[in-house]
């Protein structure tokens with residue numbers, strides 16, 4: 001299956017290195033505007049590229065948060081790799097600069113929030129996301145991940161907050177795992193700092209990260225869109241209890257009267273503690289494409305039936 005829904009191949013859209021250099025070559029071309037977000041290690045601003053008039057996101061990271069010189073070099077290499085990715089559903093990495101001990105990364109701007117906000121809103125209003133909407137978003141996340149894996153790049157930090165939305169309803173996968181180059185740990189022995197709820201058992205048990213760890217996380221994402229909380233969420237849960245739940249794949253079922261058996265089955269084919277038994281990104285994307293097509297068709301048929309039942313006025 002092709003990793004993109006578009007008939008244009010990503011490689012055809014990829015600007016040449018010299019074009020990129022001409023457009024994004026100089027930090028002085030970027031007019032930094034208001035801050036739009038803040039992370040543990042970073043600040044994100046809106047910025048205007050004065051060469052082509054495009055609004056972008058500018059992420060500023062202080063270089064001293066990198067663990068050491070090696071981490072800094074590896075991080076810059078990784079950014080070079082990320083710059084080569086070009087897919088409709090992946091936030092584009094345009095360029096990076098080092099200015100006064102800060103690293104600036106120019107990113108495609110996503111202007112309509114992220115999936116974590118959408119999930120929070122539904123939870124607050126005691127509503128569930130319709131299954132059709134879930135597949136509409138999830139299929140785009142799958143296309144992005146299948147594309148990344150086909151380029152041998154892992155995401156490493158798939159979670160709702162890293163799934164950005166645009167006003168046109170396009171999903172963009174962002175924040176591609178640079179976090180590993182920064183110093184502090186995400187959890188310690190006694191309390192869960194941040195949210196390692198999506199960590200795969202192999203990662204929890206120091207077994208290292210691999211492509212199938214992204215699949216575990218994408219399964220958690222699908223689950224969270226349906227259940228409106230992470231499969232392994234627990235109020236005030238400590239790290240030991242979390243590891244135990246993850247190791248045993250212990251999570252409450254998603255509402256079976258609302259969501260399809262195919263959704264439950266896909267989740268269990270991703271959230272599976274033996275990583276070799278998990279589906280790969282292409283397989284997950286294939287199921288998502290089928291489910292998305294099915295629900296779109298159902299919706300269209302429903303629409304046509306309603307139009308036929310509505311009495312025509314004026315004749």
Ligand SMILES: Nc1ncnc2c1ncn2[C@@H]1O[C@H](COP(=O)(O)OP(=O)(O)OP(=O)(O)O)[C@@H](O)[C@H]1O
Nearest residue numbers: 036037038039040041042044057107108109110175
């Ligand atoms: N490309 C983007 N377009 C629009 N907003 C963005 C973009 N990238 C990041 N943001 C915003 O900036 C905020 C900070 O993002 P950043 O990636 O720096 O940190 P984080 O990953 O959210 O946090 P942490 O690093 O602590 O896990 C995000 O919550 C988001 O709202």
